[in-house]
Amino acid sequence: xxxxxxxxxxxxxxxxxxxxxxxxxxxxxxxxxxxxxxxxxxxxxxxxxxxxxxxxxxxxxxxxxxxxxxxxxxxxxxxxxxxxxxxxxxxxxxxxxxxxxxxxxxxxxxxxxxxxxxxxxxxxxxxxxxxxxxxxxxxxxxxxxxxxxxxxxxxxxxxxxxxxxxxxxxxxxxxxxxxxxxxxxxxxxxxxxxxxxxxxxxxxxxxxxxxxxxxxxxxxxxxxxxxxxxxxxxxxxxxxxxxxxxxxxxxxxxxxxxxxxxxxxxxxxxxxxxxxxxxxxxxxxxxxxxxxxxxxxxxxxxxxxxxxxxxxxxx
Amino acid sequence: xxxxxxxxxxxxxxxxxxxxxxxxxxxxxxxxxxxxxxxxxxxxxxxxxxxxxxxxxxxxxxxxxxxxxxxxxxxxxxxxxxxxxxxxxxxxxxxxxxxxxxxxxxxxxxxxxxxxxxxxxxxxxxxxxxxxxxxxxxxxxxxxxxxxxxxxxxxxxxxxxxxxxxxxxxxxxxxxxxxxxxxxxxxxxxxxxxxxxxxxxxxxxxxxxxxxxxxxxxxxxxxxxxxxxxxxxxxxxxxxxxxxxxxxxxxxxxxxxxx
Numbered sequence: 001x002x003x004x005x006x007x008x009x010x011x012x013x014x015x016x017x018x019x020x021x022x023x024x025x026x027x028x029x030x031x032x033x034x035x036x037x038x039x040x041x042x043x044x045x046x047x048x049x050x051x052x053x054x055x056x057x058x059x060x061x062x063x064x065x066x067x068x069x070x071x072x073x074x075x076x077x078x079x080x081x082x083x084x085x086x087x088x089x090x091x092x093x094x095x096x097x098x099x100x101x102x103x104x105x106x107x108x109x110x111x112x113x114x115x116x117x118x119x120x121x122x123x124x125x126x127x128x129x130x131x132x133x134x135x136x137x138x139x140x141x142x143x144x145x146x147x148x149x150x151x152x153x154x155x156x157x158x159x160x161x162x163x164x165x166x167x168x169x170x171x172x173x174x175x176x177x178x179x180x181x182x183x184x185x186x187x188x189x190x191x192x193x194x195x196x197x198x199x200x201x202x203x204x205x206x207x208x209x210x211x212x213x214x215x216x217x218x219x220x221x222x223x224x225x226x227x228x229x230x231x232x233x234x235x236x237x238x239x240x241x242x243x244x245x246x247x248x249x250x251x252x253x254x255x256x257x258x259x260x261x262x263x264x265x266x267x268x269x270x271x272x273x274x275x276x277x278x279x280x281x282x283x284x285x286x287x288x289x290x291x292x293x294x295x296x297x298x299x300x301x302x303x304x305x306x307x308x309x310x311x312x313x314x315x
Numbered sequence: 316x317x318x319x320x321x322x323x324x325x326x327x328x329x330x331x332x333x334x335x336x337x338x339x340x341x342x343x344x345x346x347x348x349x350x351x352x353x354x355x356x357x358x359x360x361x362x363x364x365x366x367x368x369x370x371x372x373x374x375x376x377x378x379x380x381x382x383x384x385x386x387x388x389x390x391x392x393x394x395x396x397x398x399x400x401x402x403x404x405x406x407x408x409x410x411x412x413x414x415x416x417x418x419x420x421x422x423x424x425x426x427x428x429x430x431x432x433x434x435x436x437x438x439x440x441x442x443x444x445x446x447x448x449x450x451x452x453x454x455x456x457x458x459x460x461x462x463x464x465x466x467x468x469x470x471x472x473x474x475x476x477x478x479x480x481x482x483x484x485x486x487x488x489x490x491x492x493x494x495x496x497x498x499x500x501x502x503x504x505x506x507x508x509x510x511x512x513x514x515x516x517x518x519x520x521x522x523x524x525x526x527x528x529x530x531x532x533x534x535x536x537x538x539x540x541x542x543x544x545x546x547x548x549x550x551x552x553x554x555x556x557x558x559x560x561x562x563x564x565x566x567x568x569x570x571x572x573x574x
Contacts, residue, residue: 139460262323263323263324266320266491267493268320268321269429271390271429272377272391275331276322276324277326277327277329277331277334278326279326283330289330293381297379297384297387298383300389307486308486308496308497310484311483311484311496311571311572312568313568314481314568315559315567315568
């Protein structure tokens with residue numbers, strides 16, 4: 001795995017500083033790269049949430065427009081959001097609007113820093129944000145500690161749906177999809193033809209499955225495969241001009257489904273399927289084996305029910 | 316020797332060896348590997364204050380390092396490597412409001428049991444096997460955000476929790492001796508506001524003649540809609556196997572699974 005400058009700095013800080021010093025460390029060191037004309041990508045660490053990465057694990061995309069930046073996903077903590085906002089203010093003429101691609105916290109717990117402008121999300125995402133904010137925040141305070149200071153999650157309030165999102169004079173095609181979660185918003189920048197896929201696509205980082213419906217996810221991938229794009233930004237992983245993220249995510253879904261089908265069909269208990277680790281060809285992806293372990297627990301019932309016929313009931 | 320099946324999945328054997336199963340017991344000895352204040356109390360309360368006990372890496376307990384879902388923490392206990400006949404296996408959770416989760420009497424089944432538990436807070440889970448008058452303990456530390464015992468069962472979010480209540484699913488794999496059973500049951504602990512305790516109390520496996528094969532005493536920590544894994548010797552694994560279960564409200568559940 002390639003270490004970015006930010007990961008190196010964060011990792012070193014987390015390892016060497018005592019806790020009080022960490023509490024005084026507000027630093028999210030961003031490394032924005034302009035991957036296409038006016039499209040800035042701030043890549044997340046290819047890891048799960050943990051104290052060394054401060055929750056900065058998903059990709060953040062900013063589109064430069066005459067009216068300021070359109071910010072796609074806002075970071076994993078309030079302070080992460082503030083750091084992203086500072087970049088937009090200093091380099092992109094402020095913020096015109098932001099978008100939450102879905103309701104997982106790494107993508108929207110930075111909303112506080114953007115709440116003075118419209119925050120767009122699909123209705124299903126807004127509902128899930130409101131319902132899950134408290135539990136998600138408790139979990140992240142536990143994992144991230146002082147990185148979460150001041151984070152009080154603000155759900156999106158502007159409903160997005162399929163169609164055109166035209167903010168600041170840079171039209172974006174919006175597509176409402178599902179499968180990774182109940183609401184996965186996919187965007188295409190019309191000027192450059194860049195696909196901003198959210199977490200329907202992962203590259204070199206194991207996909208996460210807490211709210212996944214694999215059949216729907218696969219159908220969304222089939223729709224994405226039909227679209228001509230000039231480049232792809234996955235929710236986690238590098239920008240690429242080719243369709244590597246699509247191919248890899250589809251192969252991971254197929255492989256994960258086949259593995260849990262085989263486990264449930266051969267009489268394994270879930271603890272055994274978990275301990276067997278990820279599919280060997282995907283064992284080296286970022287966030288594995290932890291993400292596979294989590295996914296096994298989250299999705300096991302989907303496979304078990306089909307493997308066990310009804311044999312009785314209340315007597 | 317182990318009866319753990321992770322190796323049937325590609326790469327599973329090496330991954331299992333690397334995984335270990337939480338911070339499992341690594342060495343034989345008479346010190347508590349988790350250095351937990353509850354262990355002495357629980358030995359007294361649930362193992363009958365034995366004069367001697369020990370740990371043994373052959374007493375396997377496979378668990379996730381982190382609960383992920385505090386309402387469903389998958390566990391597999393494998394005492395088949397201990398060599399002797401296992402009289403019973405006592406499952407305890409150090410920091411549960413209900414520390415005694417289950418007691419398994421393997422009888423004519425092999426001493427292997429898979430199940431899921433609710434976790435109220437991070438801490439060790441232990442399986443103590445009584446073999447030839449001696450207690451042998453294995454366990455794992457599970458990190459957990461907790462709340463699994465005090466949260467209402469998911470089924471209560473539906474308009475009628477009795478929909479599908481008691482449905483039993485199962486399958487027998489005669490060539491490998493595996494038996495898996497699941498049962499739709501809320502397994503209410505009584506700790507969630509306004510929902511009285513309603514949980515399974517015991518489950519028995521019987522052979523074709525109706526004679527008992529194995530028996531499980533069940534308490535509150537067993538997960539909602541529990542799924543259980545057993546291992547049977549070849550003669551019994553040929554089936555059929557009957558399943559009878561009861562809960563604390565007087566409901567009875569029956570099923571039969573053939574090869």
